[in-house]
Amino acid sequence: MKPTILVVIEQRGEIKRASLEALGAAQRLRSEIGTATIAAVLVGADLSSCSAALKTAGAETIHVFEHPDLKHYSTETYGDVVAKVAKELDTGLILIAATTQGRDLAAAISVRLDSAYAADCTALRYDPAVKAVIATRPIYAGKGIASVTAAADPLVCSLRPNMFEVAVRAGKEATVKNHVPELPPSALRAVVTALTAAKAGMKDVSEADIVVAGGRGLGNPENFKLLEDLALVLGGAVGASRAVVDLGWRPHAEQVGQTGKVVAPKLYIACGISGAIQHLAGMRTSKVIVAINKDPDAPIFKHATYGIVGDALSILPALTAALKTALAH
Amino acid sequence: MNVICCIARVPDTSTRIKIAQDGKSPDLTGAQFIVNPYDEFALEEAIKFKEAKGGECIVVYVGAADFQKDIRQCLAKGADKAISVQAEGALGPQGIAHLIADQVRPFLPAMVFCGKQSVDGDVGATGVMLAHVLGMPVISKASTFEVLGDKVKATREIEGGVETIESPIPCVVTAEKGLNEPRRAGLKEIMAAKNKPLTVVKATARPAKLSIQKFELPPERPAGRIIGEGLEAVSTLVGLLRSEAKVI
Numbered sequence: 001m002k003p004t005i006l007v008v009i010e011q012r013g014e015i016k017r018a019s020l021e022a023l024g025a026a027q028r029l030r031s032e033i034g035t036a037t038i039a040a041v042l043v044g045a046d047l048s049s050c051s052a053a054l055k056t057a058g059a060e061t062i063h064v065f066e067h068p069d070l071k072h073y074s075t076e077t078y079g080d081v082v083a084k085v086a087k088e089l090d091t092g093l094i095l096i097a098a099t100t101q102g103r104d105l106a107a108a109i110s111v112r113l114d115s116a117y118a119a120d121c122t123a124l125r126y127d128p129a130v131k132a133v134i135a136t137r138p139i140y141a142g143k144g145i146a147s148v149t150a151a152a153d154p155l156v157c158s159l160r161p162n163m164f165e166v167a168v169r170a171g172k173e174a175t176v177k178n179h180v181p182e183l184p185p186s187a188l189r190a191v192v193t194a195l196t197a198a199k200a201g202m203k204d205v206s207e208a209d210i211v212v213a214g215g216r217g218l219g220n221p222e223n224f225k226l227l228e229d230l231a232l233v234l235g236g237a238v239g240a241s242r243a244v245v246d247l248g249w250r251p252h253a254e255q256v257g258q259t260g261k262v263v264a265p266k267l268y269i270a271c272g273i274s275g276a277i278q279h280l281a282g283m284r285t286s287k288v289i290v291a292i293n294k295d296p297d298a299p300i301f302k303h304a305t306y307g308i309v310g311d312a313l314s315i316l317p318a319l320t321a322a323l324k325t326a327l328a329h
Numbered sequence: 330m331n332v333i334c335c336i337a338r339v340p341d342t343s344t345r346i347k348i349a350q351d352g353k354s355p356d357l358t359g360a361q362f363i364v365n366p367y368d369e370f371a372l373e374e375a376i377k378f379k380e381a382k383g384g385e386c387i388v389v390y391v392g393a394a395d396f397q398k399d400i401r402q403c404l405a406k407g408a409d410k411a412i413s414v415q416a417e418g419a420l421g422p423q424g425i426a427h428l429i430a431d432q433v434r435p436f437l438p439a440m441v442f443c444g445k446q447s448v449d450g451d452v453g454a455t456g457v458m459l460a461h462v463l464g465m466p467v468i469s470k471a472s473t474f475e476v477l478g479d480k481v482k483a484t485r486e487i488e489g490g491v492e493t494i495e496s497p498i499p500c501v502v503t504a505e506k507g508l509n510e511p512r513r514a515g516l517k518e519i520m521a522a523k524n525k526p527l528t529v530v531k532a533t534a535r536p537a538k539l540s541i542q543k544f545e546l547p548p549e550r551p552a553g554r555i556i557g558e559g560l561e562a563v564s565t566l567v568g569l570l571r572s573e574a575k576v577i
């Protein structure tokens with residue numbers, strides 16, 4: 001494998017934790033490989049604070065591409081910039097967080113490099129016998145797990161958030177290389193023109209450490225207030241089954257499952273959710289699963305770490321109160 | 330301006346996945362195959378575009394043979410013609426993108442719609458790669474889409490919010506669930522679709538760049554337990570979450 005591991009950093013003013021997880025994955029692979037150079041690439045505008053924050057984040061070198069035209073994400077310009085630096089750096093492996101933006105950018109980088117692309121990886125390891133990285137990724141919505149490898153360098157991997165440990169801080173500061181990106185005026189075509197932040201205080205379901213999700217069993221959309229209260233106490237996000245999204249009770253952004261988001265929080269509390277295969281596909285790798293359902297035969301109980309048989313509508317307020325007390329101590 | 334819609338053939342989402350003898354691929358015997366669900370939203374948007382702007386709507390399919398019925402359904406819903414590229418073997422997103430591009434070039438300039446990802450491979454790269462191969466801009470995972478003269482505007486969900494993306498046309502757009510409400514074809518349209526052109530092309534794809542070393546079922550979770558009923562179980566749960574699971 002070629003000696004450089006290139007980690008693509010995502011930022012919107014602040015560096016995404018999932019990018020630090022990708023740096024962590026690079027560090028661990030380096031110790032398996034024996035030796036490698038970890039380089040980070042940062043693209044955007046007004047990058048001085050991100051660049052400073054990255055100095056001890058775990059890369060040896062940080063390549064910064066700063067330009068006003070790069071202020072907002074555009075698949076083509078970001079793809080061109082990263083592919084170019086990857087070519088210049090003798091790159092064996094490119095790691096990027098599998099966020100909405102990251103998955104696009106990973107595909108854009110691979111096609112420009114004519115390279116293999118392993119999407120949404122949940123694990124990476126180096127196999128010394130073949131001197132290559134083996135990536136583990138879920139397919140069929142997680143009903144199957146594939147271990148994949150590429151015949152040629154570089155391999156591009158997008159990494160599922162919450163599956164890799166954040167990088168260990170480096171003792172030594174990285175070298176920062178500031179580049180002037182070449183951006184022909186015709187390059188800016190499909191561009192992000194606005195970003196509306198979600199409700200303040202509520203985390204995105206795919207980034208939260210704790211998810212409280214509700215299904216049809218909650219009866220009506222107003223009852224989701226009970227979930228929101230619990231999520232607030234736990235500092236988590238609200239999730240939803242497909243059924244309640246299709247009914248219009250909750251937005252698609254909260255949907256967990258095969259045609260929604262796949263999440264892996266440390267705690268997933270499923271209320272009034274029966275546990276259809278398609279929903280399980282979206283949360284089955286959560287560390288701890290709690291199920292609250294009136295029906296003792298609901299399939300969700302087979303997959304839950306802890307189950308409570310009962311009416312979520314009465315249990316939720318009690319649980320919220322009990323957790324509020326417990327967390328205060 | 331013409332409009333292209335790319336479709337994929339996938340096992341339906343309730344399929345139980347089994348491992349093949351070689352331990353490197355899924356055994357899909359007995360699976361029902363359908364049009365990739367996200368491609369239905371792409372097709373609807375493509376037909377709407379054609380209805381608003383004129384031009385031809387061409388469906389392009391790449392995959393195994395034995396999908397004629399489903400391609401005809403796409404014609405029934407409103408596409409004008411279809412091209413079925415029959416390519417055998419392991420297909421990766423780049424290989425598929427090149428096969429689609431080869432078929433689509435005679436129809437350019439054209440808008441191109443695809444689903445955001447296929448529910449078997451779950452890679453979500455073909456649309457972005459196709460855009461690069463065709464030299465077109467790309468908007469992916471569009472939840473809303475509107476045409477504004479010679480530009481299009483779409484929104485998509487990202488972590489923590491919603492992005493608005495604008496692009497000149499033509500461009501490639503990949504569809505998120507809920508982009509629109511896919512129409513059903515009526516009997517009259519189904520009958521008319523029998524006469525719409527469906528061209529079958531055999532092609533050899535570039536070899537997939539990733540090889541599967543092993544294909545397994547996901548590990549079973551350790552068995553859990555029902556810890557109680559009703560309100561009495563609440564304090565038990567809080568205790569377990571703290572002391573046993575250590576998640577709070």
